[in-house]
Amino acid sequence: xxxxxxxxxxxxxxxxxxxxxxxxxxxxxxxxxxxxxxxxxxxxxxxxxxxxxxxxxxxxxxxxxxxxxxxxxxxxxxxxxxxxxxxxxxxxxxxxxxxxxxxxxxxxxxxxxxxxxxx
Ligand code: AMP
Ligand code: ZN
Numbered sequence: 881x882x883x884x885x886x887x888x889x890x891x892x893x894x895x896x897x898x899x900x901x902x903x904x905x906x907x908x909x910x911x912x913x914x915x916x917x918x919x920x921x922x923x924x925x926x927x928x929x930x931x932x933x934x935x936x937x938x939x940x941x942x943x944x945x946x947x948x949x950x951x952x953x954x955x956x957x958x959x960x961x962x963x964x965x966x967x968x969x970x971x972x973x974x975x976x977x978x979x980x981x982x983x984x985x986x987x988x989x990x991x992x993x994x995x996x997x998x999x
Pocket of ligand 2: 886889891892983
């Protein structure tokens with residue numbers, strides 16, 4: 881079942897604690913942790929605890945949890961003092977857009993100037 885932990889999924893293992901991560905916030909439905917290869921002074925990944933391969937699949941099956949991901953991203957942005965300076969929330973969706981981990985996740989980036997459009 882899609883909502884159960886996937887044995888071969890890195891982010892499911894972070895949810896269960898089998899893979900360590902620097903967790904900055906955890907809610908009933910989400911986990912936020914620092915990206916292992918940060919692209920900005922703040923680079924936090926926000927994931928649903930349920931396994932879905934991307935944000936569109938999550939929004940289709942669990943719309944409230946998709947909203948929870950955004951709520952947690954906003955809370956972490958406030959915790960990281962990014963509200964005044966601004967920040968970006970990105971969902972790479974599909975390998976052509978740079979998605980490498982197929983468990984839905986938001987990238988929260990901030991703490992430096994961010995160019996537009998992204999590369
Ligand atoms: P994406 O390329 O959009 O799928 O994003 C996956 C992100 O996961 C990349 O930014 C990686 O640096 C990050 N990442 C991979 N392994 C880990 C890990 N063990 N802990 C934290 N972040 C990770
Ligand atoms: Zn997963």
